Amino acid sequence: MDYQPVIVKAHPRPSSSKSSPEARYWRQFKHPVFVKEYAPVTSVHFSPTKPHRYAVTAATRVQLYAPRTQKVTKTISRFKDIARSGCIRADGKLLVAGDDTGLIQAFFFARLKETNGSKIVFDINSRAILRTFDSHKQAVHVTKFSSLAPTQVLSCSDDTTVRIWDVPSQSCTTTFTAHTDYVRSGQSSTSSPHLHLTGSYDATVRLFDSRSGQCEMVMNPAGGSTGGNVPVEQVLMFPSGTVAVSSAGSILRVWDLVAGGRCVRALSNHQKTVTAIAFDSTASRLLTGGLDQMVKVYDVSTYKVVHTMRYPAPVLCLAVSPDETHIAAGMTDGTLSVRRRNPKASETQFNASLAAAVLRSGTFETFFGGTLPTIGMGTVKGKGKAKPLGDVNEFRIESRRAKRLKGYDKLLKGFKYSAALDSVLRKQVPPTTTFALIQELIHRDGLRIALAGRDDVLLEPVLRVLVKHATDPRFGEMVCDIAGLVIQMYTPILGQSPLIDSLFLRLRKKVQTELRFQKEIRRTKGALDMIFSAVASTNLPLR
Structure with a gap:
């Protein structure tokens, strides 16, 4: 029977989330x-097209920034009041925005302006206003191009209406009037050019269809367990068009549109x-920003928070660049924060090795007929194409190289228990490995053999490990067993080495401190249990 290496168990730690691959990615x-x-x-x-310039709306202007230099490339400053919702079209050539004036004006500039009821479309390159829309009667907080119908603009206003505009004819094609309060958020569907999702201060999320001109679905967050009419601040639809997300107050809700808005x-x-x-x-992660100065990242498969970012002021807006190299956030104190990362070269190209690993879920490394050229192909130096290394009809069985044994495994295999223990007592060895080997020695009834016959030099690292991890919940029970055995074996020699005596004293003090701490915890737990019981008894229903 072959030797079985020592199994090092992974112990969960409270801070393990900080070093997870997800956290490491977002910390870039x-x-x-x-x-x-x-x-x-x-x-x-952010502009959907390269170089992914981004439009920042603040005060009475919209500014275009270059993502690499973070410098302003263009400024749109012909607004008479607060500008809103600067949005760049999918081709990166047009920009639309609104403002709070309520005036209906047309300006021939190189930018887009929308007043509270007037929207002006600017050509970014020629610096000329192309269109002005002026049917809204109050401030317009949302202006967005449709990704499927580039000539359509969605606008949402404080006059409770939602309008669809046709840029070439400069006319309003559809008006939705189902909302009864300010409409502060909206989006055109990325799966259908006729569907539009909006959120209003009337505490409803609505799905409109421009073909019928009617509201096809109403989602009311106030109907949940929290109750009350909480204004809907933001809405966002998944690219599939089947699921939507809305925020009302501090609550984030996910709606199934296929199930009728459940x-x-x-x-x-x-x-x-x-x-x-x-x-x-990729819409695999959802980012939310709030007035608590936090930005949280959710995994949409589980809707669990996988990372949190803190900002110096309450967050009002948030955007991630299409190439995932920049995260821009606007705050209430007028600060624009742009976090950036440098992508690896492998991210810009297709990772053939990863695809091969995914496809190679069985024992095949190559497939018949060479139908997947990236798998089982070799590249000849100096040539641009990959050529097969063997017969196209052959397949090769996966070969696995035997793993080499660790140093302590080799010593255990040779029954050198004392040397194996010494090899894992070094500072650079993680404690999980150290105690995994000690556990293996216990199973072999070899721990006493490994600890026997040690002088003060060889006994010192053993005691230091016990002192260091005596209060570690992962290893505390094992430390007690080892300490009991060490005390039993080396009590007769106490007093002969000042260093060993001081380590035994440190171990005793650490155990006493831990016992006092556990007693305090038990007292606190008892006090809290009494408080919770008293509160529960006062809330019992009267009979």
């Missing part, structure tokens, strides 16, 4: 650049109102 967004505006930054939008999840991870919702480029 560093070196934040802070730009100070004159007023709160209410909107940030709420399938309600999340409460923010302490204050959620004011911004955004996807990453």
